[in-house]
Amino acid sequence: MSPNDEPKKDNASLRQGDSRNLENLGMEELLNLYDKATLNEGEIVRGRVVKITPSDVVVDIGYKSEGLLPVTEVTGYDGQVRVKRGDEIEVFVERLEDTSGYVMLSREKAARMRIWDDIEAAFRADQAIAGRVIDRVKGGLSVDVGGIKAFLPGSLVDTKPIKNLDALKGHEYQFKIVSFDKKRSNVVLSRRAIVEIEHAHQKQETFGRLEEGKLTHGVVKNITDYGVFVDLGGVDGLLHITDISWGRVNHPSEYFNVADEIEVIVLKFDPTAERVSLGYKQKTQDPWHDVADRYPLGSKVKGRVVSLTDYGAFIELEEGVEGLIHVSEMSWTKKIRNPSKVLSIGDEVEAVVADVNVANRRISLSLRALEQNPWDTVADRYPVGMVISGKVRNLTDFGAFVEVEEGIDGLIHISDMSWNRRIKHPNEVLKKGDTVQARVVNVDAENQRLSLSVREFLPNDWDEFAKSHAVGNEVVGVITKITDFGLFVRLADGVEALAHISEIQRDPKSKLDRTFRPGEPIRARIIKIDPGERKIGLTTRDVEPLTDEERAALEPAHETHEPAHETHEPAHETHELHETSNEPSNEPPDESEPQS
Secondary structure, eight states: OOTTHHHHHHHHHHHHHHHTTGGGSOHHHHHHHHHHOOOOTTOEEEEEEEEEOSSEEEEEOSSSSOEEEEGGGGBOTTSOBOOOTTOEEEEEEEESOOTTSOEEEEHHHHHHHHHHHHHHHHHHHTOEEEEEEEEEETTEEEEEETTEEEEEEGGGSOSSOOSOGGGGTTOEEEEEEEEEETTTTEEEEESHHHHHHHHHHHHHHHHHHOOTTOEEEEEEEEEOSSEEEEESSSOEEEEEGGGTOSSOOSOGGGTOOTTOEEEEEEEEEETTTTEEEEESGGGSOOGGGGHHHHSOTTOEEEEEEEEEETTEEEEEEETTEEEEEEGGGSOSSOOOSOGGGTOOTTOEEEEEEEEEETTTTEEEEESGGGSOOGGGSHHHHSOTTOEEEEEEEEEETTEEEEEEETTEEEEEEGGGSOSSOOOSSGGGTOOTTOEEEEEEEEEETTTTEEEEEOGGGSOOHHHHHHHHOOTTOEEEEEEEEEOSSEEEEEEETTEEEEEEGGGOOSOTTSOHHHHOOTTOEEEEEEEEEETTTTEEEEEOTTOOOOOHHHHHHHHHHHHTOOOSOSOOSOOOSOOOOSSSSSSOOSSOOOTTSOOO
16 A cells, blocks of 8 residues: 555545535535545445436535445345445546546445555464365366465375365365465465464374373274275374274274274373374274183084185184184094185184193184094994995005095005905005905994905905815925025915924024025925915925926026915904094004014
């Protein structure tokens, strides 16, 4: 404003005061008054509406000529004129007495001049000023401040980036003036400065009322994979996913939405670092405090499958309490390698409580405990000596597993596949998928072992030899082993005999190993056949030794044979499995066990 503004305003006041008393003044006095009053272009004066026409508003400004104001400047967006006859309004003198004799006025310019004063005053005093966001422009927003268009840069809208600036249109806010230039009609505003001040006050108030262990309210501000950020009033607190529920939480969005107002407990806060840790589940008691009483050992419980792993299934018994059914507890007889073959997520299951560990928050459940262990009655159903029929399910280096019934396998040890023939691998006798007859030779229900034998159901070379030979027959065999008490002689595949030292024609002063050698052909006579013990006795006394021609004819054929046995003792009747389950073991059989 110019230095002469105040005197001009005084003159205007004088005119306005005189106009109220015109009826009391004479003509000469009125002329003197108008001569004294002055009116200058560019000043702001007050006047009274005396007439409204379709195009103009006639205003008495206390001057010798009335003023004209365009009616558009007092017309609203709805087309209605906002003033009426007798209203006092403030106007700007644009031009003195035009050709029509009227003073040209502007209400908008008067308002703009006044708001510039307010803008300057607010800037000098570092005070806020009100404005309404009217449009989005390049780089920010356009704001109406009392009729003056101001610019609000996007970076100064808020303390955080605003994704949708259009959402602010039509709203009125408080702003700080960053800079202004009246000549260029340029004003730059900042809303962020106001927000920062508000946040600072809010933080101070919030930290003043926060107390660890106490409840407080807040609004969900943001949701992440690891937790929820809650606005407590200028201060953001973190509600970690582990503090949302005593139970399993896959994602915080299962419990909260942005803008939800929630009640939380302050777990910990640090005003210096402006960090607040919040809890939601802590509003209720930990369900594990009396879980041992509510889920006693051996009790039946129901729950829902919430997770499957390679080693078992997790069952939710209640919110915050889960139990694990290990794969080993899913079946008495089947070895479960993939729990998803037995259970699916969401299944409602019943199980038995096998163990409760409150300290480690673990409950072990058993699915198989709902049924009787079939091994408890296997000895009654398959007593020793019983002949069964089954399919060969698997072969190992030490034997063959035969499925006796679903989930119950018996083992035919390699030593029970022949009476007297050394078998290097079970596939020499059996093939996977074969249906075989076998006899139960041992039952160990505690260790879940069932031993079988197929020797008596397979062709027997020894019996065939015994049927075709008798005591007194001369035979030719090959020496397989030399001992201090005699010679072991193989007479045929699977048939071995013993010539005791007392039945061997020899030089008494010479040891047997100096007279005979393994693999050497020999002629002898049968002096004993014992089918029960499967023993054959030989003698070389009164038996003609082999001639050189016979020996030469026999030796090439016998050299290709390997000794069948290292002892003449029959094979043991029992053996053990090499693992506790029904699956074959990769370990070889006990080499200390005698072979038949």
